[in-house]
Amino acid sequence: MIKESQEIKITTVVPMHSEIDIGTLLEIMRQCKLTREEFLKLL
Secondary structure (H helix, E strand, C coil): CEEECCCCEEECCCCCCCCCCHHHHHHHHHHCCCCHHHHHHHC
8 A cells, every 4th residue: 555645645555455453453553654534445
């Protein structure tokens, strides 16, 4: 997963599982500096 803006480019690994634990998902969101609202817009 890559998040880019004019100031920064953030890359993180997302596991290829059929389901991801909530803790793993929250850590991915934290690493990408995504709010819950931003994440939900991407779904």
